[in-house]
Amino acid sequence: MTQPLRIGIAGLGTVGTGVVKIVRQKANLLAARAGRPIQIVAVSARSRNKDRGVSLGGYGWEDDPVALATREDVDVFVELMGGADGPAKAATEAALAAGKDVVTANKAMLAIHGQDLAERAETAGHVIRFEAAVAGGIPVVKALTEGLAGNEVTRVMGVMNGTCNYILTRMEEAGLPYEDVFEEARQLGYLEADPNLDVGGIDAGHKLALLAAIAYGTQVNFDAVELEGIQQISIEDIRTAANMGFRIKLLGVAQMTGRGLEQRMSPCLVPADSPLGQLQGGTNMVVLEGDAVGQIVLRGAGAGEGPTASAVMSDVIEIARGTRLTTFGQPAHGLEIARPARASAPAPYYLRMRLIDKPGAMAKVATVLGDAGISIDRMRQTRHDDTTAPVVIVTHKTARDALDSALRYLPGTGVVQGEAVAIRIEDV
Amino acid sequence: MTQPLRIGIAGLGTVGTGVVKIVRQKANLLAARAGRPIQIVAVSARSRNKDRGVSLGGYGWEDDPVALATREDVDVFVELMGGADGPAKAATEAALAAGKDVVTANKAMLAIHGQDLAERAETAGHVIRFEAAVAGGIPVVKALTEGLAGNEVTRVMGVMNGTCNYILTRMEEAGLPYEDVFEEARQLGYLEADPNLDVGGIDAGHKLALLAAIAYGTQVNFDAVELEGIQQISIEDIRTAANMGFRIKLLGVAQMTGRGLEQRMSPCLVPADSPLGQLQGGTNMVVLEGDAVGQIVLRGAGAGEGPTASAVMSDVIEIARGTRLTTFGQPAHGLEIARPARASAPAPYYLRMRLIDKPGAMAKVATVLGDAGISIDRMRQTRHDDTTAPVVIVTHKTARDALDSALRYLPGTGVVQGEAVAIRIEDV
Numbered sequence: 100m101t102q103p104l105r106i107g108i109a110g111l112g113t114v115g116t117g118v119v120k121i122v123r124q125k126a127n128l129l130a131a132r133a134g135r136p137i138q139i140v141a142v143s144a145r146s147r148n149k150d151r152g153v154s155l156g157g158y159g160w161e162d163d164p165v166a167l168a169t170r171e172d173v174d175v176f177v178e179l180m181g182g183a184d185g186p187a188k189a190a191t192e193a194a195l196a197a198g199k200d201v202v203t204a205n206k207a208m209l210a211i212h213g214q215d216l217a218e219r220a221e222t223a224g225h226v227i228r229f230e231a232a233v234a235g236g237i238p239v240v241k242a243l244t245e246g247l248a249g250n251e252v253t254r255v256m257g258v259m260n261g262t263c264n265y266i267l268t269r270m271e272e273a274g275l276p277y278e279d280v281f282e283e284a285r286q287l288g289y290l291e292a293d294p295n296l297d298v299g300g301i302d303a304g305h306k307l308a309l310l311a312a313i314a315y316g317t318q319v320n321f322d323a324v325e326l327e328g329i330q331q332i333s334i335e336d337i338r339t340a341a342n343m344g345f346r347i348k349l350l351g352v353a354q355m356t357g358r359g360l361e362q363r364m365s366p367c368l369v370p371a372d373s374p375l376g377q378l379q380g381g382t383n384m385v386v387l388e389g390d391a392v393g394q395i396v397l398r399g400a401g402a403g404e405g406p407t408a409s410a411v412m413s414d415v416i417e418i419a420r421g422t423r424l425t426t427f428g429q430p431a432h433g434l435e436i437a438r439p440a441r442a443s444a445p446a447p448y449y450l451r452m453r454l455i456d457k458p459g460a461m462a463k464v465a466t467v468l469g470d471a472g473i474s475i476d477r478m479r480q481t482r483h484d485d486t487t488a489p490v491v492i493v494t495h496k497t498a499r500d501a502l503d504s505a506l507r508y509l510p511g512t513g514v515v516q517g518e519a520v521a522i523r524i525e526d527v
Numbered sequence: 528m529t530q531p532l533r534i535g536i537a538g539l540g541t542v543g544t545g546v547v548k549i550v551r552q553k554a555n556l557l558a559a560r561a562g563r564p565i566q567i568v569a570v571s572a573r574s575r576n577k578d579r580g581v582s583l584g585g586y587g588w589e590d591d592p593v594a595l596a597t598r599e600d601v602d603v604f605v606e607l608m609g610g611a612d613g614p615a616k617a618a619t620e621a622a623l624a625a626g627k628d629v630v631t632a633n634k635a636m637l638a639i640h641g642q643d644l645a646e647r648a649e650t651a652g653h654v655i656r657f658e659a660a661v662a663g664g665i666p667v668v669k670a671l672t673e674g675l676a677g678n679e680v681t682r683v684m685g686v687m688n689g690t691c692n693y694i695l696t697r698m699e700e701a702g703l704p705y706e707d708v709f710e711e712a713r714q715l716g717y718l719e720a721d722p723n724l725d726v727g728g729i730d731a732g733h734k735l736a737l738l739a740a741i742a743y744g745t746q747v748n749f750d751a752v753e754l755e756g757i758q759q760i761s762i763e764d765i766r767t768a769a770n771m772g773f774r775i776k777l778l779g780v781a782q783m784t785g786r787g788l789e790q791r792m793s794p795c796l797v798p799a800d801s802p803l804g805q806l807q808g809g810t811n812m813v814v815l816e817g818d819a820v821g822q823i824v825l826r827g828a829g830a831g832e833g834p835t836a837s838a839v840m841s842d843v844i845e846i847a848r849g850t851r852l853t854t855f856g857q858p859a860h861g862l863e864i865a866r867p868a869r870a871s872a873p874a875p876y877y878l879r880m881r882l883i884d885k886p887g888a889m890a891k892v893a894t895v896l897g898d899a900g901i902s903i904d905r906m907r908q909t910r911h912d913d914t915t916a917p918v919v920i921v922t923h924k925t926a927r928d929a930l931d932s933a934l935r936y937l938p939g940t941g942v943v944q945g946e947a948v949a950i951r952i953e954d955v
Contacts, residue, residue: 121677121819131744131857132676230674236820238674246658246666248560249549249840316559374826377805391549392664392837396826398802409820412677422850429559 103136104419105172106202109164109190110179111144114204114231116151117408118177118415123153129412133419143167168194175200175418177411183207188216195219195227202414204231204407210305210321213312217431227426228414233306234259234383236406237399238413243313243387244428250389252314255353256527260303261381261401262289263329263349268379271337271346277330289381299328303351304364310385311353311362312427315437319427320362323439327365331520336451339491340368340522343477345449346376350525359438367525368449374398375527386527445496446526447476452509452519453487454480460514461490467512471505473497487516493524531564532847533600534630537592537618538607539572542632542659544579545836546605546843551581557840561847571595596622603628603846605839611635616644623647623655630842632659632835638733641740641747645859655854656842661734662687662811664834665827666841671741671815672856678817680742683781684955688731689809689829690717691757691777696807699765699774705758717809727756728777732792735779738813739790740855743783743865747855748790751867755793764879764948767919768796771905773877774804778953787868795953796877802826803955814955873924874954875904880937880947881915882908888942889918895940899933901925915944921952 106122108115122129122139130136141159143166161167168176168190176194178201180187187208194201201220203209209216209229220227230240234257243255258264262284269280281298284290289297296302304324312319329349340347345368354361369376374396378384383401388394400406417424425431454460468475477493494502502521509515534550536543550557550567558564569587571594589595596604596618604622606629608615615636622629629648631637637644637657648655658668662685671683686692690712697708709726712718717725724730732752740747757777768775773796782789797804802824806812811829816822828834845852853859882888896903905921922930930949937943 117819125677125679128679128744129677131861134853134858237823238670241669241674242666245845246669246841247837248844249553249557249837251553251556316556374802374805377802389837391545391833391840393828393831393834395665396824398824398826400821403821405819406821409675409677409817412819413674416676417673420850420852422848422852424848424850425562430562433559 101135103138104133104174104415105138105140106175106177106415107141107167107170107173108139108177108179109143109167110181111142111151112179113404114407114411115144115179116153117404118179118411119153119155121408121412129416133416135419137415137419140172141167141170164190165193168199169197173199175202175415177415178203178205179411181205181207183211188212191216192219195223195225198223198225200225200418201227202411202418203227203229204411206232206302206305206309210308210319213309213319213426214431214434217426220426221431226418226423228417228424229309230414231407231410233309234385235399235401235403236409237383237385237397237401238410239310239385239397240313241413242395242397243310244424247387247389247392248428250391252387252389254388255310255314256375257307257310257351257383257385258348258375258378259306259351259383259385259401260297260349261383262297263303264378265289265381266298267329267332267337267347267349270334271341274334276334277332298330300326300349300364303349307351307353307362307364311360314353315355315360316429316434317360317437318434320436320439323360323362325363325365325441329366332366335489336520336522339451340449341371343493344371345369345524346371347522348375348378350375352525356440356444359440361440365523367523369525369527373527441499445498447496447524448494448502449522449524450492450494450519452490453516454490455514455516456486456488457514463512463514464509467508468505471501473501473505529563531566532561532602532843533566533568534603534605534843535569535595535598535601536567536605536607537571537595538609539570539579540607541832542835542839543572543607544581545832546607546839547581547583549836549840557844561844563847565843565847568600569595569598592618593621596627597625601627603630603843605843606631606633607839609633609635611639616640619644620647623651623653626651626653628653628846629655630839630846631655631657632839634660634730634733634737638736638747638749641737641854642859642862645854648854649859654846654851656845656852657737658842659835659838661737662813663827663829663831664837665811665813665825665829666838667738667813667825668741669841670823670825671738672852675815675817675820676856678819680815680817682816683738683742685735685738685779685811685813686776686803686806687734687779687811687813687829688725688777689811690725691731692806693717693809694726695757695760695765695775695777698762699769702762704762705760726758728754728792731777731779735781735790735792739781739788742781743788744857744862745788745865746862748864748867751788751790753791753793753869757794759948760794763917764950767879768877769799771921772799773797773952774799775950776803776806778803780953784868784872787866789868793951795951797953797955801955869927873926875924875952876922876930877950877952878920878922878947880918881944882918883942883944884914884916885942891940891942892937895936896933899929901929901933
């Protein structure tokens with residue numbers, strides 16, 4: 100085991116550059132911990148001449164990531180290009196076929212093609228590790244795959260998109276509407292090229308699907324994640340929630356139920372004084388619940404050069420140490436597809452609507468809710484303009500189906516202006 | 528790898544019983560995750576006939592743990608007896624000599640004999656894993672050894688004794704003095720047979736020494752941990768701290784400095800709204816800081832049957848999967864002894880004393896502090912009886928030496944009744 104572990108890095112953006120820095124600056128420390136030197140033999144990126152603030156001297160260069168992935172002198176292919184398909188997938192498949200192990204930060208690729216790639220790795224006798232794909236620097240893939248291996252996992256929750264949490268936090272702190280803070284985030288460079296990946300919950304949904312696969316020993320199934328973004332969250336919702344002791348978070352929840360596997364990524368109200376409620380700004384938090392261990396909360400930076408490179412290096416060192424784990428914690432060929440269950444476990448809901456100010460309006464709304472079997476815990480009328488009154492209702496626990504039924508009947512009452520907003524209140 | 532992994536369990540207290548339950552109740556899940564069945568072949572405990580609420584049917588029995596540890600049919604010796612020396616150490620040494628891997632929850636044994644045992648394991652080509660020895664169910668040994676392996680660790684902090692945190696939390700909530708809550712904790716069975724292990728900080732100090740060894744690649748050195756228990760914390764301190772926005776925690780801090788390795792376990796003031804400050808009751812929290820990853824916070828149950836058994840099982844499954852890690856994350860024979868450094872990095876301090884009510888008293892105290900180079904940030908006189916006035920001072924950042932010097936001079940002023948209490952305010 101004193102032969103160096105030779106890695107090839109495809110993608111020299113923020114994370115790739117961070118990995119190069121760690122390997123260059125901490126050679127002795129890494130060798131001591133890994134039991135052998137870690138050596139970069141070659142790299143690949145879109146532009147060879149860009150100044151990345153770190154020397155690439157001594158490394159081979161490949162224009163084509165597939166060529167890098169299949170180089171004779173590469174033991175581990177480190178994929179940091181991103182994108183579910185295209186070069187990242189082609190190079191990963193080529194690496195596995197050529198007998199390489201793979202380390203990747205690519206949540207989209209694994210959320211969509213993870214089962215296929217895991218089977219390819221297993222067939223080839225190689226490993227795919229992806230700590231950096233979920234919640235940046237937080238070692239949550241390791242915690243779930245290894246730390247909780249003796250548990251039936253009962254629930255996985257997480258705030259795993261720092262940009263969304265930044266937007267929601269900033270709206271509350273500055274009292275600004277969604278559109279303004281969205282624009283601010285764009286100018287700060289916090290948003291993906293396609294912002295819907297962030298604010299539509301897709302990026303966080305990818306991460307949730309990966310954790311769910313590990314937690315429940317099922318095939319990763321991103322298509323079954325119920326997705327709802329934060330675009331509909333108004334400053335009014337945030338303020339009203341705060342007044343009632345809640346914060347709104349883009350929260351992922353994966354839970355195996357008698358009806359199948361629930362996976363949802365959606366805005367939720369959580370108690371302001373809970374660990375999730377207290378999470379401010381771009382930080383990530385993952386909550387793992389197991390039948391033996393109870394609740395484990397993990398918190399840290401979900402993105403950025405250092406944290407993500409730290410996660411990549413933990414995988415590289417794991418392979419250097421000789422650890423060989425299956426991709427999702429169990430043999431890939433045995434994994435079944437879980438029946439997707441709609442998130443229908445009863446929960447209290449926050450409902451906001453604008454009532455047209457005429458006699459009997461509230462009675463009509465109450466009747467619709469009552470007919471759907473929904474009982475009201477709290478109700479508050481927040482302000483009042485000439486013709487409409489904003490009304491907030493907190494329900495007792497209600498099934499999602501009952502709620503949806505009520506939401507369908509509300510417009511017919513003729514007393515609700517626009518659409519009612521419904522946000523689940525999560526028991527964290 | 529389809530041969531079962533055969534384990535022998537010594538010690539059938541809370542944790543041992545929990546491990547037996549998991550192995551019996553989750554055989555299929557464990558086999559799927561570990562890639563092979565986990566099988567208990569034999570057990571050992573003080574009493575064979577005690578009802579433990581779980582069947583031991585089908586397992587061999589050994590009165591002598593050394594006999595268990597050396598059984599031909601045992602692959603992994605699971606040591607859950609406790610105690611730094613005696614049977615636990617004898618059996619662990621015997622197991623390693625007989626070619627077994629060892630999983631243990633024994634923080635005292637490893638904090639004191641860890642270097643020797645790690646060298647024995649290394650020489651024999653076997654592993655010692657001890658996730659359950661630190662912070663119960665929180666997978667912190669794994670997070671630090673593996674998750675942060677690409678980092679220079681800059682600081683490790685932790686609240687790792689649930690009993691102390693329970694006592695401090697309960698004092699604040701119920702407004703009760705230390706002695707009353709201590710007695711309550713004893714009656715609830717929260718205290719070790721020797722309570723000084725808990726309230727004296729020894730148990731938590733053992734855990735800190737183990738984390739420090741991993742973090743800094745040095746020989747575990749419990750003797751170098753500066754220990755201070757919670758016995759001197761009064762309800763007055765807790766109330767005053769709360770009024771200033773702080774909570775008092777028994778906090779462990781390990782930090783490599785230019786002068787050597789600081790390891791201290793002592794009561795500290797932390798901001799009430801920080802993750803550590805918000806930790807209530809028996810829960811544990813560990814904060815890991817690395818140069819790349821930034822700050823990672825881990826929170827969970829620090830003790831109890833399920834959480835601790837969960838940690839033991841994570842180690843057993845790791846070995847079943849074929850993972851072979853060095854005990855402290857680097858080869859044991861290369862580890863050096865860090866120079867112990869006194870915790871002298873400047874910090875603000877909380878000082879509480881009782882001033883004898885005579886003219887010029889405060890001036891004398893201020894002079895002593897000023898002469899030691901200590902400047903005052905805030906001062907408050909909390910109440911007043913006939914002859915003495917309790918005074919609380921928060922200093923600006925000051926070196927511990929300067930503080931100690933001032934504390935030595937205070938009695939000579941003739942205006943301070945009893946001893947002044949000094950508690951460090953930790954920057955978390």
